[in-house]
Amino acid sequence: MVPNAPPSGPTRLGLKHTSSGLVLSLPPGQTFEAIRTVLRDHLALSPERYRGQTLKLDLGEGQISLFDLRRVLHVLRDEFGAEVVGVHCTVEALQRYAEKELKLKVHVSAPAEDTSAAVTPDTVTLAPTTSATEATTEVNTEVNTEVNAGILSHEELPGGDDMGDRVMTIHGTVRSGAVVEYHGDVTVFGDVNPGAQIVAGGNIVVLGALKGFAHAGSRRSDSFILAFDLRPTQLRIGKAIHLTMESAPERGRALNPQMASVQAGSIIIEPYRGRPPGMAMREVS
Amino acid sequence: MSECIVITSGKGGVGKTTTTANLGVALAMQGKRVAVVDADIGLRNLDLILGLENRIVYDLVHVIEGECKLRQALIKDKRLDGLYLLPAAQTRDKNAVSPDGMRKLVAQLKEEFDYVLIDCPAGIEQGFKNSVAGADRAIIVTTPEVSAIRDADRIIGLVEAAELPEPTLIVNRFRAKMVARGDMMSREDILEILAIPLIGLVPDHEDIIVSANRGAPAAFDEKSIVGEEYRRIARRVLGEADVPFVALDVPDTAWTILKRWMGLSGAREVAQ
Numbered sequence: 001m002v003p004n005a006p007p008s009g010p011t012r013l014g015l016k017h018t019s020s021g022l023v024l025s026l027p028p029g030q031t032f033e034a035i036r037t038v039l040r041d042h043l044a045l046s047p048e049r050y051r052g053q054t055l056k057l058d059l060g061e062g063q064i065s066l067f068d069l070r071r072v073l074h075v076l077r078d079e080f081g082a083e084v085v086g087v088h089c090t091v092e093a094l095q096r097y098a099e100k101e102l103k104l105k106v107h108v109s110a111p112a113e114d115t116s117a118a119v120t121p122d123t124v125t126l127a128p129t130t131s132a133t134e135a136t137t138e139v140n141t142e143v144n145t146e147v148n149a150g151i152l153s154h155e156e157l158p159g160g161d162d163m164g165d166r167v168m169t170i171h172g173t174v175r176s177g178a179v180v181e182y183h184g185d186v187t188v189f190g191d192v193n194p195g196a197q198i199v200a201g202g203n204i205v206v207l208g209a210l211k212g213f214a215h216a217g218s219r220r221s222d223s224f225i226l227a228f229d230l231r232p233t234q235l236r237i238g239k240a241i242h243l244t245m246e247s248a249p250e251r252g253r254a255l256n257p258q259m260a261s262v263q264a265g266s267i268i269i270e271p272y273r274g275r276p277p278g279m280a281m282r283e284v285s
Numbered sequence: 286m287s288e289c290i291v292i293t294s295g296k297g298g299v300g301k302t303t304t305t306a307n308l309g310v311a312l313a314m315q316g317k318r319v320a321v322v323d324a325d326i327g328l329r330n331l332d333l334i335l336g337l338e339n340r341i342v343y344d345l346v347h348v349i350e351g352e353c354k355l356r357q358a359l360i361k362d363k364r365l366d367g368l369y370l371l372p373a374a375q376t377r378d379k380n381a382v383s384p385d386g387m388r389k390l391v392a393q394l395k396e397e398f399d400y401v402l403i404d405c406p407a408g409i410e411q412g413f414k415n416s417v418a419g420a421d422r423a424i425i426v427t428t429p430e431v432s433a434i435r436d437a438d439r440i441i442g443l444v445e446a447a448e449l450p451e452p453t454l455i456v457n458r459f460r461a462k463m464v465a466r467g468d469m470m471s472r473e474d475i476l477e478i479l480a481i482p483l484i485g486l487v488p489d490h491e492d493i494i495v496s497a498n499r500g501a502p503a504a505f506d507e508k509s510i511v512g513e514e515y516r517r518i519a520r521r522v523l524g525e526a527d528v529p530f531v532a533l534d535v536p537d538t539a540w541t542i543l544k545r546w547m548g549l550s551g552a553r554e555v556a557q
Contacts, residue, residue, distance in 0.1 A: 173480055175442035176435050193438050193478055211478075 022050075023088065025058035032068040036075055051081035062093020066100060174198065174212065183219065194233055203276070221262060224276055230258040235267055242267035289391050289401040290522070291420035293444070295436030297407030299428045300457040303493060303502075304485075305404040306334040307512070308424075310504040311519035313368035317399040320359065322371045322390075324416040325406040326381055329373035335362065336500020337370050346374035349386040355393055364505065369398070379411040384418035391419025409443060417444065423452040424522075425481070429459060429470040434478055441481060455485035455518065459532050472533075485518040486530040487511060 026035055057072070064072070076082045089097075091108055098106045166184035174180060174188060176195025183201040188208065196212035198204055201219035203226070210227035213234050217223030221238025235242040240262050257272035292305045302325070309321040323331035326346060332338045343358035348371070355371075362368035371394070374381065394401045403420060406412035417423070423444045427437040437454075444452050456475055463469035476483060490511045496503040503512035504519075514531040521528050 175445075176439040178442050191478075191480070195435055195439060209477075 293405035323373035
């Protein structure tokens, strides 16, 4: 095998326009040269596209080395005029980066009780120099938390250090083109319009009409999707995909909450009877 | 206090330029000083609709690049005292202007005018960003078609992300008869998705094509129902509440004409 040959795998850059800014995800497992080539190809058509823009990098599992990451930042700044103002990565990746810098084993402490600091990296034992991208780095502890600036808000609920316990709440309409990704549960106080995407590690609850795309349980396949008015373009739970039937039911004024969950490997949609799946047994006893 | 309003839609061909021209005319008819700005650089149209094409000497890009003074580029409409057009450049493209340049230009225009209306190009790229940069609020134009509605929804999200206040909506090419037959999305269907205040319901009418070809916006025409709706939109933009929609007026039938003639009901009744 030729040394330095790029490992096989996706060579696409993920570029997401979220209203909080551009998020560029690097293709995983690529060398710096490969990433630079992909970047140059991608931007060859409109090299001025990112000039003066600020963007965030999604490091995903954090397979890129710190050295290469710095080089990517330089390329983005010097060749494309884009300023990287933040990175997204997993706690594990952050831990790995820290270990590489410190040459010591890093233990992630449980979050403090203080809810306002629920996701601040204070509790992760890190020396300041370990942050991957110098002073501008903004570390969002876990996976992406894309928030549509202005209309969507994001709260961390106290209690439990299990990521799945956390809920993101969104107030207002999630409109076409908006992408909401969260590692925990997502609750929307409003509608999710066609063309919008919600991807949650846990459950999705929409206190309004769900007309867009929803993917629950990207981390837990026992998740459910609940909406007051369930008319999605597509539903996914874990690995199961549900395409909506040809004729969506006519818009009715009466509330008809429905819930989608996985039963025997496929998604079942049924009227919501007041309890999420798995709750009934416990309640009875 | 002057205000800058961007007229945008996402999708092309839904009537942004027609709306800008007519709203500009209607606001000027209310005695306001109005500048309409064509931000569709490279594909300029607003001058045609207003019938001012042959008077362009300088354009928006000249002003921003400092090649001429703002006053030199503004074209005064002969028919109305308070109406001016700032045309787009035809030989350049959207990248000739930056959001900062637009912001400065709008600030300059706002010193002289009560209303600055920006005709935004279709799409969500540079042209849109430029147009939104200097605006205080946005009016979204759509037609009762799923594709236009979808794009309008996306644009509303982007307008909110740009930290402008909640935009208002004008639905263009509305056909009450088709809605009654169930063949077209109704006002309720549209508002259910977009969920923003409706300030205009413009009937689909051949007047618009005729007036565009003549370069005399329908709002000038006292007899045109489309022009009437644009005049009412101007009143709503100026803050007047409860101005009924032309498209929902009860049509004249022999019976209502007879009733009016007999003095049984004064003005034309309005159905909401």
